[in-house]
Amino acid sequence: MTHQRQVVFEEILKMKSHPTADEIYERVRKRLPKISMGTVYRNLEILASSGLINKIEPGHSQMRFEGNVRDHYHITCIRCGKIEDAEIEPLDDTLLNLENALGRLTKHGIFAHKLEFIGLCKACRAKEGDFIEPGEDD
Amino acid sequence: MTHQRQVVFEEILKMKSHPTADEIYERVRKRLPKISMGTVYRNLEILASSGLINKIEPGHSQMRFEGNVRDHYHITCIRCGKIEDAEIEPLDDTLLNLENALGRLTKHGIFAHKLEFIGLCKACRAKEGDFIEPGEDD
């Protein structure tokens, strides 16, 4: 754990949100003005693969990271791309049961799932009168 | 619906799998040797937004497309990236109940979810004796 890596790690923990690599870069740069994007990416990769942080790959757009490595789901805002945590418990049991019932778990080597909720964050909801949610047409 | 668009559409329907843009491009090029990647992308975008095909954005790597627009889930192979359909029904009810029970559905504008199973496809399982699944350590 080098100094740079430590700072990257600390900043992610401090942010509590789900920042993109360049948001992290900006933060870190305030403490280490000479750090480069390459270093940030390298360290994010290392931190993620050692399990200290979590790398989130939302459909499309860039990766995001978080300090919360507990197993949980996310809510992604279609509008601004912000990610929030969804406070529901992991569905492993529900899904395992479903998969087992279908006899598929043994056929496929399934050992994980990713569940992502799609919606609008509070800020974007507030701004929106004009937004038509898909499938909301009454 | 131009000729090129029609061909792109037809090839996707024929493929039944979950091809990437360049797999589609290769196929289409056999019928329209002069077509360009740009055109393929443009038409994939148009077909997807008109609902004729489905654009899949698996975490990381490139986008994939499918002709099956019915609501369903996918199983992504970590090894080769191939996508298969998961034959379980959409969990809307389960998830709506969970979200409602938590009183969150009203706070967040959630109107969709994406569930992706992570595993190994049959081909990759066959090749693997050496692969250690995360969390499989008995």
Place this chain on the structure above:
DNA sequence: CTAGGTGCAAATCATTTGCCGGGGC
């Protein structure tokens, strides 16, 4: 004629990598 669609090539954007120099052991 007009608009949209195409082919081509160049641009974009996030991410990765090569290279070299430096610090710790």
Place this chain on the structure above:
DNA sequence: GCCCCGGCAAATGATTTGCACCTAG
């Protein structure tokens, strides 16, 4: 000295876009 790491800049790879042309209505 050896190695890992960081800074920098250039490379990569998927996707997008600008532009000029063309073709159908």
